[in-house]
Amino acid sequence: MLRGDITRAIRDAVMTELAVVGYGRLSIEAVARRAGVGKTAIYRRWSNKLEMVLEIVSDVAGRSVPLPDTGSFAGDLQLLLMIVSRALQHRIASQIIPDLMAEASRNPQIAETLQKALRTHQQAxxxxxxxxxxxxxxxxxxxxxxxxxxxxxxxxxxxxxxARTPLPDDYLDKMIEAVTAALKATG
Amino acid sequence: MLRGDITRAIRDAVMTELAVVGYGRLSIEAVARRAGVGKTAIYRRWSNKLEMVLEIVSDVAGRSVPLPDTGSFAGDLQLLLMIVSRALQHRIASQIIPDLMAEASRNPQIAETLQKALRTHQQAxxxxxxxxxxxxxxxxxxxxxxxxxxxxxxxxxxxxxxARTPLPDDYLDKMIEAVTAALKATG
DNA sequence: GAACGGCGGAACGCAACCGTTACGTCCTGG
DNA sequence: CCAGGACGTAACGGTTGCGTTCCGCCGTTC
Structure with a gap:
């Protein structure tokens, strides 16, 4: 019975607010303001700030990187680096991820959620x-x-x-070359 | 005329507080409590939270990594990785740095300070x-x-x-090997 | 021994936010 | 046409923090 458009507005507002002020200063009132929504609409869906952020973030982070198989290691590598670098250059993501990572080091629940949503998948x-x-x-x-x-x-x-430095055009190519050489050397 | 022991207590408290709650939730009152000091003592030294943190952090970060010259690239590399890994495994540092890095992405003053204190030196x-x-x-x-x-x-x-994963014993050695191979390949 | 100044402590008014509640509106289903 | 429920708004009491002010204490300096 909860309206989907409202829920979506809140989710968007949370992500934006996370990017703008970070988790530490995220307030329910600001989320409500940004979403154009009453606080009641938020508390009807989640019982507090931590639960709300965890649910929303893990949902977004859940849809993650596909497992590449292009037929060659160089191809796999190129594809993977392209995907990851694109993701990390996304304005919202590149703000939110470091912030939550820092927060995770002092909040076990956030750590666990990120672990599940990101790290496990990455390692796979x-x-x-x-x-x-x-x-x-x-x-x-x-x-x-x-x-x-x-x-x-x-x-x-x-x-x-x-560091938030832009990638030169040939950077990914150099990285592929470098990483390939590095891995061959450590066998 | 400001007492040095008080100043030192405040500086320590700020670093600890930064590590425990992060910049976003750092409060002057908490710093005063932790330092065992009146708020007045803090405001007598700095005029607000941002100025205080910037001054203290840039002071600490200023004393940084020496420029290695052991006579061989492998030696330089080993020394540098040892120093950096030791620094990044320091409890306080490993909490504060990612937190401030995340904060820097939304606060130009912090960004500039960290840039000066860390990044420039690193690149040198x-x-x-x-x-x-x-x-x-x-x-x-x-x-x-x-x-x-x-x-x-x-x-x-x-x-x-x-990721906050511990380093296996041979990790740095493998890294040296890998990075050396990588750099030779990209020439 | 008196003036000075940094000190801790307490309190100030102000603002933001918490989580909750009451209210009136609007939409939907029966 | 009416009941139910989600909605926005507004207000609640309580907490926290800001930056400031005033107080009395105490060590230093002259």
Missing amino acids: VGDKLIGQAVARGELPAGTDPELAVDLLLGPLYWRLAV | VGDKLIGQAVARGELPAGTDPELAVDLLLGPLYWRLAV
């Missing part, structure tokens, strides 16, 4: 990616998928979400 | 590191120092400050 993608490459003989058998994920996501995350 | 270290290695012939001439910094700091930052 990484495992598959490396597994395929090893099976094809493109990477040595001992290649560590965990290190691989760090080498892949770390620099991108660092640059796009932390 | 990176430039020197790569420059030395190129001069010694350990890396190809075209090696991009910016990409190098990303490849070095990204994975460490990602793992220690974001």
Whole structure:
């Protein structure tokens, strides 16, 4: 019986508000104002700020990166980096993710939610990616998928979400080359 | 005439409070409580929360990483990674840095301060590191120092400050191997 | 021993936000 | 045509924090 358009307005407002002021300063009243909605409409759906944010965020983050299989490691890598870099250059996402990550380090519930929504999936993608490459003989058998994920996501995350420096045109290509060489070396 | 011990107590309290609740929820009253100090003592030194945090943080962050020169690229790399990983595993630092980074994306003053205190210095270290290695012939001439910094700091930052996963014993060694191979490949 | 000034503590008025409640409106289904 | 329920608005009492002010205490300086 809850109206869908209202719910959607609230969800949007929460994401925007998260991006603008961060979780620490997010207030229900501001969300209601931004959504053009009464506080009652919010409290009818969620019982407090934490529950609301967790539900909304985990819902959005749940729809995540597909598992690539292009037939070659270089292709998989290129596709994955494109997808991730596009996601991390999204205005809202690049504001919200670092903020929630920081918040997660002091709030176990947020940590757990993000863990489920992001990290687990990432590692699964990484495992598959490396597994395929090893099976094809493109990477040595001992290649560590965990290190691989760090080498892949770390620099991108660092640059796009932390340092907030734009990507030069050939950056992703260089990264593919670099990461490939790195992983071959650590087998 | 301001008492030094009081000032020091406040500085410590600010750092701790930043780590515990983050910038967004940091309150002058909580800082005063934690420092065992009157609010007046704080307002006698700084005129508001932002000014106080900026001054204290930039002071702490100013004392930063030395420029390594061990005579070989592998040695430089090992030393640098050790220093950085130790810093990022420090309880207070690993809480405060991601929090302020997230805050910086919405507060230009914080962004500028962090830029000065951290990023500029990092890039200088990176430039020197790569420059030395190129001069010694350990890396190809075209090696991009910016990409190098990303490849070095990204994975460490990602793992220690974001994912908060502990480092296996051989992790840094693997990283050195991987990054060296990566940089040689992109020349 | 008196003046000075930083100190902690307490209280101020103001603002924002919490979570809740009461009310009147509007839409929908029966 | 009427009942039900979700809606926005407004107000509630309570909490927290702001930045300021005033007080009495105490160590320093002259």
